[in-house]
Amino acid sequence: MNGAHDLGGMHGLGAVGAEPESSEPVFHHEWERRAFALTLACGFLGQWNIDESRHARERQHPVDYLRNSYYENWMAGLSTLLVEKGFVTREEIQAGRSLHDDTRRLDPVVASRVDALLRRGGPVDMPPERAPRFAPGDRVRVANNHPLAHTRAPRYTRGRLGRIESHRGCHVFADANALGERRGEHLYSVRFEAAELWGSAAVARDAVYADLWEPHLVAVA
Amino acid sequence: MNDETGHDHHHDHDHDHTEPPPDPALRVKALESLLIEKGLVDPAALDVFIDTYEHRVGPRNGARVVAKAWVDREYRDWLMRDATAAIASLDFVGRQGEHMSVVENTASVHNLVVCTLCSCYPWPVLGLPPAWYKSAPYRARAVADPRGVLAEFGTLLDDDVEVRVWDSTAEMRYLVLPRRPAGTEGMNEDELAGLVTRNSMIGVEHALAPGQGT
Known part of the structure; x- marks a missing residue:
């Protein structure tokens, strides 16, 4: 979807304004610690995948997405998923306490399992069902698609000409995964010359690389 | 929300997504309490997630x-x-x-x-x-x-x-x-x-x- 999250190339947002590395804390407020941990703890319940999680944040109104701080967007996405999956209601989130006994129940992720879960992670490589369509050096164009659902092809790449840098293997296709369909597609690193993306004002020798799946790409003769 | 600047420029439409949100600390606290009460989250696990990325990784x-x-x-x-x-x-x-x-x-x-x-x-x-x-x-x-x-x-x-x-x-x-x-x-x-x-x-x-x- 063409949401506020798809930020590449947006103007007017100002300076990066980085805090010095030596003095920046991992979390700036206690509630950020809690928001982070709640998101992981609920994610490990296994009721949604990482792409559904991203999409839940992206589906906010663009004004909200841009106004919110980072972990506020995490909270918004988490609340949406918890409600949609039937674990809590909006009224309960407002109230901060249980109002209904008929919401879905699940055993929590207990502390003793956390290390193993984090170490295992969630690899997304899959056995391919067919040979890759593209090879390094091939010219490709990013399909000019504007799906209403989740996509990992950023707007600034769409319709643009690139070159296959490398084949990454067959990975779970995020766009389908966000809709609950776990299927593999060949993934490629694609190089875009800066001028192709940003026009003649860009420094000609610079380039942007994005990782895109086969359904995002169109062959160019 | 404690907003001394008064209402902002979004209020002319009738969408709740444009209301200024309440204090995030209060909202997170409310969500955490709710999830613990429903047994979906183990408070001790939350501490491990935090400690892992604040101190160990x-x-x-x-x-x-x-x-x-x-x-x-x-x-x-x-x-x-x-x-x-x-x-x-x-x-x-x-x-x-x-x-x-x-x-x-x-x-x-x-x-x-x-x-x-x-x-x-x-x-x-x-x-x-x-x-x-x-x-x-x-x-x-x-x-x-x-x-x-x-x-x-x-x-x-x-x-x-x-x-x-x-x-x-x-x-x-x-x-x-x-x-x-x-x-x-x-x-x-x-x-x-x-x-x-x-x-x-x-x-x-x-x-x-x-x-x-x-």
Whole structure:
């Protein structure tokens, strides 16, 4: 979807304004610690995948997405998923306490399992069902698609000409995964010359690389 | 919301998504209480998640990878060929590092990592991303104006250096292998790791020169 999250190339947002590395804390407020941990703890319940999680944040109104701080967007996405999956209601989130006994129940992720879960992670490589369509050096164009659902092809790449840098293997296709369909597609690193993306004002020798799946790409003769 | 500035400019439409949200600390507290009451979350597990990424997993891990690559040519070659396995050999594994790629800075190429769509970042080697990495200005500008972003960090590149920006749009996670600073020939791996900053492994800065290190 063409949401506020798809930020590449947006103007007017100002300076990066980085805090010095030596003095920046991992979390700036206690509630950020809690928001982070709640998101992981609920994610490990296994009721949604990482792409559904991203999409839940992206589906906010663009004004909200841009106004919110980072972990506020995490909270918004988490609340949406918890409600949609039937674990809590909006009224309960407002109230901060249980109002209904008929919401879905699940055993929590207990502390003793956390290390193993984090170490295992969630690899997304899959056995391919067919040979890759593209090879390094091939010219490709990013399909000019504007799906209403989740996509990992950023707007600034769409319709643009690139070159296959490398084949990454067959990975779970995020766009389908966000809709609950776990299927593999060949993934490629694609190089875009800066001028192709940003026009003649860009420094000609610079380039942007994005990782895109086969359904995002169109062959160019 | 305690808002002394009064109502903002969104209130002329009747959408609750444009209401200013209440204090995030209160909202998170309410959600946490609710989830604990419903038995969906173990409070002790929350503490482990926090402790892991606040105290145990961070950019010192990545610095060890880089320092080893600087002193061990075979390791460097392995890292460039199969970063996931080479990094796992140092026991840096797991969530948000399942599929790793290392991009090497040279005299003619400078690499910079971003996630324009969200905040993808290699947790096992760098920990959680700094606030600026997740911010709208960085995500917007790193791809379109990388040299302007680098200049903001005090990193000025010659015109003949090629800037490569890596947008983390899939589950590949990127670690920049910065250039080994001049004058470090006599330093051992531990000393070298002290020169490797988090920012140099994202690509917004160079590694520290000897004497600048910690």
